[in-house]
Amino acid sequence: MTQLTHLFAPIKVGNVELKNRMVMLAIGTGYPEPDGTVGDRFSNFCVERAKGGVGLIITPFAPFDMATSIVPGLFDDRFIPGARRLTDAVHAYGTKIAPQFLGQYFWVNKENGSFEFIAPSAVFNKMIGTTPKALTVEEIHRLVDEYGEAGRRTREAGFDAIELPLGIGYLLNRFISPCTNNRTDEYGGSLENRMRFPLEIIDRIHRQAGEDYPIICRVSAEEYMEGGHTLEDSKKVVSILESAGVQAIDVEAGWHECPVPLVVMSVPRGAFVYLAEEIKKVVNIPVVAAYRINTPELAEEILVQGKADLIGLGRALLADPEFPNKAKEGRGDEIRTCIACSNCLDNLLTAYKSWKALPAFCSINPRAGKEAEYTIEPAKVAKRVFIVGGGPGGMEAARIAALRGHQVTLYEKGEELGGQLRVACLPPYKDELNCLIKSMATQVKKAGVEIRLNAEVTPEMVEKKEPDVVILATG
Ligand SMILES: Cc1cc2nc3c(=O)[nH]c(=O)nc-3n(C[C@H](O)[C@H](O)[C@H](O)COP(=O)(O)O)c2cc1C
Ligand code: SF4
Known part of the structure; x- marks a missing residue:
């Protein structure tokens, strides 16, 4: 370091x-x-x-x-x-x-x-x-x-x-x-x-x-x-x-x-x-x-x-x-x-x-300009949450849910997190997207999310494991 x-x-x-x-x-x-x-x-x-x-x-x-x-x-x-x-x-x-x-x-x-x-x-x-x-x-x-x-x-x-x-x-x-x-x-x-x-x-x-x-x-x-x-x-x-x-x-x-x-x-x-x-x-x-x-x-x-x-x-x-x-x-x-x-x-x-300016926003930080609206509050009831899809949407949902105190499992069918960003970062000069995958994946891990790679979620599996919430983040 x-x-x-x-x-x-x-x-x-x-x-x-x-x-x-x-x-x-x-x-x-x-x-x-x-x-x-x-x-x-x-x-x-x-x-x-x-x-x-x-x-x-x-x-x-x-x-x-x-x-x-x-x-x-x-x-x-x-x-x-x-x-x-x-x-x-x-x-x-x-x-x-x-x-x-x-x-x-x-x-x-x-x-x-x-x-x-x-x-x-x-x-x-x-x-x-x-x-x-x-x-x-x-x-x-x-x-x-x-x-x-x-x-x-x-x-x-x-x-x-x-x-x-x-x-x-x-x-x-x-x-x-x-x-x-x-x-x-x-x-x-x-x-x-x-x-x-x-x-x-x-x-x-x-x-x-x-x-x-x-x-x-x-x-x-x-x-x-x-x-x-x-x-x-x-x-x-x-x-x-x-x-x-x-x-x-x-x-x-x-x-x-x-x-x-x-x-x-x-x-x-x-x-x-x-x-x-x-x-x-x-x-x-x-x-x-x-x-x-x-x-x-x-x-x-x-x-x-x-x-x-x-x-x-x-x-x-x-x-x-x-x-x-x-x-x-x-x-x-x-x-x-x-x-x-x-x-x-x-x-x-x-x-x-x-001449019609709209407020600035950030593609990777939804809280920019909405600091008072998007606060991360502890959940009143901690739930078992399954998130299906390890792209940026799934990772962000997993991170926020975990920070709120839910028990979160993130399922990704592929062998790595990143979803479509893994393709988007391939052309020349797009390497910053790779950094985004890395930082989001790190944040997800540090938030305490359980990550399951090479894991497909099926209706049978959901019925069997009975999570309280399933979030589909398949893009
Ligand atoms: C949304 C936005 C608004 C900006 N407004 C100003 C401004 O009012 N005055 C200014 O000198 N530069 C302005 N800039 C330029 C930034 O100060 C900075 O020079 C530019 O973003 C490059 O630095 P960075 O790569 O660290 O972002 C603005 C940049 C952004 C992204
Ligand atoms: S990621 Fe950087 S360049 Fe893109 S919207 Fe956010 S601050 Fe602007």
């Missing part, structure tokens, strides 16, 4: 100490209340991850009105009470929490109340399939004010830091990148000018939240866009950010619409860690490595090799909020490893096309 000493070493981001090196990456969920406030569903989702042991949770909030409840808002004082309840609840588990000031491709124009697509320049946006309007200088100044006010609310709500997203092709990235910024005023042209808007925001947040308030910047170190920033350009960007007082760099890769696959199953685990490694060479502040890191062993290896200071986990914590605690307690084999199917992204990304 790999020793995970680096993964569980504390670290400081500015003046904030994190208890370990695991950072939950920003994940827009669609779990806020319809009015954009933080309610129980959103809070339960975060608290479950705090309970699971992660060091820092970064979660997106809107710093200005984007007419969406995919993420909660921080663009009005009415958002502070819900956010305060959230930070208190997360802090109870020793986890720190930071809002990501998500500014995507659109806003509600405060001047006239209309919903508009915005950018530095009127350059066609392939992600949303439209040409946005170029923000005026006055509108940029108004946004700087809004980010500053959101910074003040962040501090008042008890958050520990702020993440500013400067990557993946979001609004501020489009200012920084030459491929989408054609401006000829002080916000376009040279790198210094293209960075003016984010730097003004950083300065304003420092003034309104405090000079010492930690700001983490998320940067796409390689944009993989024609005419966009390369790693060498990004090295200059992060050096400027460090000089501006930014306390950590969260390294991501690409843009939503770039031609390079970023997060799907065929992308090798840790494929973009090299970007963090390169960024780390030019700054003296903590660097987060991210994308397709889904095992504690890989996370530890990245830290041991000095390629990054912190490990970003996005979907790994959607799939299994207990990832950190299981790793710490030597129960890594029980981690429900994210298979990178990216179904969790589907509902949210289709919102860019249809």
Whole structure:
């Protein structure tokens, strides 16, 4: 078993100490209340991850009105009470929490109340399939004010830091990148000018939240866009950010619409860690490595090799909020490893096309976003339960029934557990499915389920053995 000493070493981001090196990456969920406030569903989702042991949770909030409840808002004082309840609840588990000031491709124009697509320049946006309007200088100044006010609310709500997203092709990235910024005023042209808007925001947040308030910047170190920033350009960007007082760099890769696959199953685990490694060479502040890191062993290896200071986990914590605690307690084999199917992204990304976002869900963790609904309660009467079929459905039914205290026998006609997943994992690049079989089988065994392989269930056998319940999980 790999020793995970680096993964569980504390670290400081500015003046904030994190208890370990695991950072939950920003994940827009669609779990806020319809009015954009933080309610129980959103809070339960975060608290479950705090309970699971992660060091820092970064979660997106809107710093200005984007007419969406995919993420909660921080663009009005009415958002502070819900956010305060959230930070208190997360802090109870020793986890720190930071809002990501998500500014995507659109806003509600405060001047006239209309919903508009915005950018530095009127350059066609392939992600949303439209040409946005170029923000005026006055509108940029108004946004700087809004980010500053959101910074003040962040501090008042008890958050520990702020993440500013400067990557993946979001609004501020489009200012920084030459491929989408054609401006000829002080916000376009040279790198210094293209960075003016984010730097003004950083300065304003420092003034309104405090000079010492930690700001983490998320940067796409390689944009993989024609005419966009390369790693060498990004090295200059992060050096400027460090000089501006930014306390950590969260390294991501690409843009939503770039031609390079970023997060799907065929992308090798840790494929973009090299970007963090390169960024780390030019700054003296903590660097987060991210994308397709889904095992504690890989996370530890990245830290041991000095390629990054912190490990970003996005979907790994959607799939299994207990990832950190299981790793710490030597129960890594029980981690429900994210298979990178990216179904969790589907509902949210289709919102860019249809403008009807549905809440995120996870293919392998039905409790994601339903933490309060799907609790495992002890059964009032323990029953003898037969489960017919050892595929993912049968294994999950067996695990839950056993955890509730039932006496469970899982029958599988074949010689191994896994069902159709055993076939699904065979094509190239589908090996993550094999990991899912392994982790589900381990969980079933540890839950105390009796497993009968090469065993067919017949009506005669059921009549003879008289179980209380038979669950058919034959697919
Ligand atoms: C459902 C979902 C929503 C996301 N929302 C955001 C977001 O609001 N801001 C952001 O910077 N990244 C967002 N991401 C990207 C993640 O932060 C992360 O970069 C990506 O999932 C790759 O990391 P992973 O392989 O550890 O999941 C989202 C990802 C998912 C799956
Ligand atoms: S839906 Fe798929 S990609 Fe998303 S967290 Fe779950 S397993 Fe991972």
